[in-house]
Amino acid sequence: MNPFYHRIYRVIRHIPKGRVATYGVVARLAGRPGAARTVGWALSALGEDSDVPWWRVLNVSGRISLAAQHHSAVVQRALLLREGVKFAPGGTVNLAVFGWPAEAYDTVAPARTRAAASRRSPRLKDSRT
DNA sequence: GCCATGACGTTCC
């Protein structure tokens, strides 16, 4: 197993009970910003008997990424509810409240900063003429 | 090594 996976699991294990983190944040804390999809891969590779609280990982929208009918999705929601995480009517979690680490969801700063940082490609898709 | 896929994220409309 790659050390990167190990770091991902270690980060997830650091998520406090009753709090949630997003794939992107986990990837960043694990040392690979932008590798959110890889975090999903690492989680899918987990066994049910692992000691990794995978259910505390949501996507940036505060929603469970799994298909609603997926067994794990039901389990995930139940586990979070049991830990005190509240779901909004839309089935979303307020990351500003339950997000961990809190500074990652400050809702004030990071968005703009990261946006500027990822502005590497001028996106030349409009070659229509 | 190239191509396709995926529990994702960000930007633009």
Place this chain on the structure above:
DNA sequence: GGGAACGCCATGG
């Protein structure tokens, strides 16, 4: 706030 498009990283064929 939602949908479409592109990028990202790792895995599998």
